[in-house]
Amino acid sequence: MALAEIRDDYLGLVRRRRIYGGLLIVVFVAMMVSGFRLADDRNAGGFWQGLHQIGDFSAALVTEAAQKWTNLPGHMLAAVPALIETLNIALVATLIGCLAGTALSLAATRGLARWPRLVPVARRLSDIFRAIPEIVIALVLIFILGGGPVPAVIAIAVHTAGAMGKLFSEVNENVDLKPVEGLASVGATWSQRIWLGVIPQVAPNYLSYSLLRLEINIRASAILGFVGAGGIGYELRNAMTFGQGKFDQAAAIFLLLFATIVVVDQISGLARHRLTHGAPA
Amino acid sequence: MLDIRNATRLFGSKAAVDAVSFRVEGPAFVGIIGRSGAGKSTLLRMMNGLTPATSGQILVEGRDVAVLTGAAAREWQSHCAMIFQQFNLVPRMDVVSNVLHGILNRRSTLQTVLNLWPRADILRALAILDRLGIAEQAPKRAEALSGGQQQRVAIARALMQDPRIILADEPIASLDPMNAQIVMDTLKRINVEDGRMVIANLHTLDTARRYCDRVIGMRDGRVVFDGLPGQLTTGVARDIYGADADFNESATSTAIPTDTSADAEYAARMLA
Amino acid sequence: MLDIRNATRLFGSKAAVDAVSFRVEGPAFVGIIGRSGAGKSTLLRMMNGLTPATSGQILVEGRDVAVLTGAAAREWQSHCAMIFQQFNLVPRMDVVSNVLHGILNRRSTLQTVLNLWPRADILRALAILDRLGIAEQAPKRAEALSGGQQQRVAIARALMQDPRIILADEPIASLDPMNAQIVMDTLKRINVEDGRMVIANLHTLDTARRYCDRVIGMRDGRVVFDGLPGQLTTGVARDIYGADADFNESATSTAIPTDTSADAEYAARMLA
Amino acid sequence: MSAATLEARTVALMDRKRRVALAVPAMILAYLIYAAISFDLAGLAQRARLDNAAVLLADAVSHKVHVTRDNRREALSVSVEGSARATYPAKRIPDWIATDGGRTTIALGRGHVVTYDGPVTTYDIPGYGPVTLTVGDEVTLTTPDGITPDFINAGPARVTITTDAGRVTATRARTETLRYFWGWELFFFDLSSPFSGLSPAQVLTTIVAGPPLVEGRSNLSLALSEFWTNDIWQHGAVAWAIFETVLMAFLGTFGAAFVALPLAFLAAQNFTPSRWLRFAVRRVFDFVRGVDALIFTIILSRAFGPGPLTGALAILLTDTGSFGKLFSEALENVDKKPIEGVQSTGANAIQRYRFGVIPQVMPVLISQVLYFLESNTRSATIIGAITGGGIGLMLTQAIQTTQDWEKVTYYILLIVVMVIAMDNLSGWLRRKLIRGD
Amino acid sequence: QEITEFRIGLLGGENAQDRMASNECLRAYAEEALGVPTRLFTPADYNGVIQGLLGGSLDMAWLGASAYAAVFVADEDAVEPVLVKTNMDGSYTYHSIGFARADSGITSLDDMQGRSFAFADPNSTSGFLIPNVELPEAGYSMTEGEYFSRIAFSGGHEQSIIGVVNGDFDAGVTWADGQGEWEDGYNSGALRKAADAGIVDMNDIVEIWKSSPIPEGPVVIRKALPDDVKQTMIDLVAAMHETDPECAYGIAAGETSGFTPVTHEEYETIIAIRRAEMN
Ligand SMILES: Nc1ncnc2c1ncn2[C@@H]1O[C@H](COP(=O)(O)OP(=O)(O)OP(=O)(O)O)[C@@H](O)[C@H]1O
Ligand SMILES: Nc1ncnc2c1ncn2[C@@H]1O[C@H](COP(=O)(O)OP(=O)(O)OP(=O)(O)O)[C@@H](O)[C@H]1O
Ligand SMILES: [Mg+2]
């Protein structure tokens, strides 16, 4: 190709890129700005008018908590059973969700599925499980089962099953099928092939994802408490929405919950690091 | 004992195995040769049941194993051991467990999944490993072994099955010449000492000549040669491989260096 | 033109470059050799300003560039091009953009950050690429190029700077012999045709001998040799490299095979 | 190694594996049993109201028409779901209700007939006989055999008869008959619409060929606007609520990305040499990430009041923490070479970041941001439920008032479709932006 | 000073969209009377409205008595009560009603020893604040485990009713005007709504306790607003019963005899109770 030709081609490319890039930026900025203005407009208070009050609530909370700091340990202790309930909700939901997600992912992976025709069904199923917000399932189940931890467990487990179904099936796609075929050749059943041929390969990845999920689910179970599904979120919401007068309790519960989340994050982070990078020698 | 009649397998409209028929009586060492794509692997997989046959019969002692499904098919597989080019072991599990997988079909799923192997099975697996000279490796993970050792573990798994037929799909193609010889010698020993039928896909003529009692040549899914190793002349080989006149078998040889002289002599005689 | 006086750089208490002084007049091709850790890279980086000098002066046309900071330092860098062993291009951007990075200092920040390069600059970049024989690659991403091509892009970026000095830190160490020769030839051409000073760290004697007008040998941060390529005897080389009697320079040679005979002859003559 | 030791060692190894294989499921099982006990699963099984589930499922796919007689004013009204805004005008009462002076006959289908005759209500139940409810100072029940069967809940002042065909309730104040129908009634047009009561085919022919129902306006635009402003289903408001939810997710996610990017440099080891600054910024990230968006909505609603902006800002704050962490990790993995290359030409700091850093981390950043966009759409549903905006508020309120299960179903379907659409959109963008340049 | 916009917060146990629809007429009247854009907001719960009033992003709202107390306790200068809804008989009180399942054998609080008990929402006057004070005064301890085996917040009035009917709780409290008949769920209140919706058959539950009269929650208006704005809105709402009865019905969510002026003094008891609740 002659230099002139290359030059024209490249200049054309630059022009196109500038037009597309410029357009993309203009569209994006327009979306952000108009979106912000729209939201600002639809909000009761405006962004600029409210900005100076942004710390008011926290200030009231902190002031009261500081005044009654002697109450904090007592409130914390009182919230421990609720915290344990929240942790149990998260742990049980993660366990059940990850087991169900494993089943879904196996059903959704071509080449491993017991019933290959159902692969698309399993995929759509995990998409739908993933798409339904936990709060929806929880609220419907509260109507049927009454309040308490079980609706929360089911709600989180369903969502976890969907999310893990997808993540795990991505792991499964990369599985080495040779051992599976080796087991098939000796007359192993489907469960034997999966358990002995697939699970050992994917277990570290599964575990790492499940730990990450546990962190997310602790948060989720605290949130579901907010809508009446028990646990520490429920206590926190009651204290916070009572307002002035119970802010010390709110602060105590919040600190407890926050500390728990940080601790679990750290532990699971370390465990995941070990899973992906091997144990320190 | 083994009677294959018009065994055919279509993939789409293409026949990978095309009306193959042959009979094998007694514990022969049968080699199947043919160039890449000839249908050797498919044929073996059909015998084992990994790939269902489109039509035709595979009679073993009078029973058609090609029509079996479900538990019956798995029961047949448990008597028909398969050895793969890439060994197909479970890499993260130890050697003994891999050998024990040979009897998965005869123990309950729960028992095997929970690793509840009877002591007698474990001892038998060890004995087989010992016979193949790799008992020392028993507690190691399969992935930690060399290729030749892994293939011997695969053979041990096959022996664990106590099979009537051992099918070996290019068992030495991923091995260096040194290991290749050990593996072929092992297979031959099983064939001779235990009297088990071995059918092996091989991609080198010299190996076929040295170890087989009978050689079947396949081309485009059909059997184009069926005879004694001694009948495998260069012309026949050219025919099987569809090669032109400058076909040079040493290009595909995996014989270990010390043996080349013997081979070269043999080849020279045959090609003369 | 370039006058380095007692340039010193300490890392902790260790002197990576230790009171180095030399002068280069006019557009010479200077090679710096020395074993790993001798301080070659640090010296080049000090000249460019990537690593500040601990003490000493680096005078370019009478101005000490070692004391410059901020905008003045960046202005100097824009006249002092640097070529790296690993090319140090932006891999995800296209070749022309990478070349244009050579004049980042001379265009406004806003303009460059938005990638709004003037047409004239783009044309100049293309012309430089054409001169180096890689215009065809202009729209490709840098990461899609071979090592030799990437290094030529890096040279194009250097030329784009229209520099007074080109510093090349082991420009061919990551390249295969074929590409190495192309890159060295290109640098030599620039040196000869454009009359630009080139200072190159080299880790092979034969390259230094073939391309350089002058060779500086460093050891433990100090200049231990400064002379013509022809003065680079085996003894001197042993000295520079701190090697003992069985020093064999061919072990480090990256010369492309067709040239080896000439080199070997040269080496034999020198080592005789 | 002798054969015997080898054997012993192997058997021991298999024993160990066996113990692990048994212990892990056993531990999980034990934990689940503990959880079942602590969650009082047994008690829950007793308390579970499967009839509620049945009501919910039935109501999700059906609707009921209330035929109500106000016993004090002696007036009759017919409405869908008992809603004042879906009351049939007197002239358009459905044809299975016949009124004739003080007497009203309601056919519930399959031979079930309810008659209001002044204060006396008669329910003729096939295979059982007529049941009479007389409203006076009390509600008097008369059954054919004089016994009160299971399907009648009778008190002195209130009687309810529930059959497969419908439900009749009488109190001193009013008598009400409920008839159930399949499907979502009035989904397209409410009762005040000129299209109401037309079959789909009739609506289509009206739109395509009919004379204009309203002067100077095409029937199509009229139909669309009638649908959009449907008083019962409020499609316009629902669409707006979905948009508001997506808006919260969009503003929150991208806003957070913009805030987090510069801060991430401060938290990255290779860009911020000061350990203390790095430590401080990281703890800030951890903190805003650990405080959930829901708590931020409460905190922020003091400053900004209810509305989508508050929700968007809450997402923005939380995600600033998440992005800060993820981005700073991406930044710590950047290759220094291109930066040095750009630096050696005399580029200033902004140029170094723009050309040396951004191109390297961009794919990671875009991928993370888009991943969060999808997941934030789901979070925005929940946040909206608390802060008062979007489809989440509509959904939670519909659930909490426990009446409109068909609307709950509708909202859930819309949410699932919305999230799946966002998932696909973000996947598409990821592929477009990262693979293509 | 001038206002540029007027914002009304809406509360209640109705669908957000239904609330919007029933109050749309008020919005239109207000816009006309004030001459500035007027908008309605429907936060999910009491807290949203309380925060909006405290932060000044809402100008007017109709609160529960306890929620008003919460606002007052947090900031005395935030809002002032201006109007209150009156019942058909002219009173402006209602009651907290304790109820249980008819088949549980519970007929009064005396039968509740060792049973579970549900409040509605911590900011609810009838669903928490009043019973939480009046029950201990009557000798039933509100410390969990002392008299009642379990005390919980169901989350709202509907949830309390469903919870009791489902058997999650042995008894709960909710609100009703106390007028009309029990079998209808009284004339208005959460029980009436639930009975009308078919969630509960009033034959299945019994009243086990009734509080002393509680003042209706006030319509409050932000103190910082210009006086003429306040007056315009007060006049508008007060006269609504005359000018547009249908609209008044929508705003009050039922039959009333109109809105009548009210002052802060009416709520001092409630505020005192609420202060006593604080830790
Ligand atoms: N940033 C730094 N911090 C500390 N020590 C350094 C640094 N850079 C270089 N050094 C030390 O300075 C000395 C000279 O290094 P320099 O990289 O200049 O050597 P070189 O001659 O270029 O070697 P090579 O052939 O390996 O590139 C070495 O001992 C090195 O360890
Ligand atoms: N493949 C992944 N890549 C990056 N982050 C991931 C991935 N999987 C999970 N995460 C983590 O998940 C978190 C997002 O969780 P998420 O928002 O999903 O919770 P959620 O909305 O409840 O569930 P999710 O969106 O999966 O469904 C982030 O903190 C992110 O770090
Ligand atoms: Mg093959």
Ligand SMILES: [Mg+2]
């Ligand atoms: Mg160097």
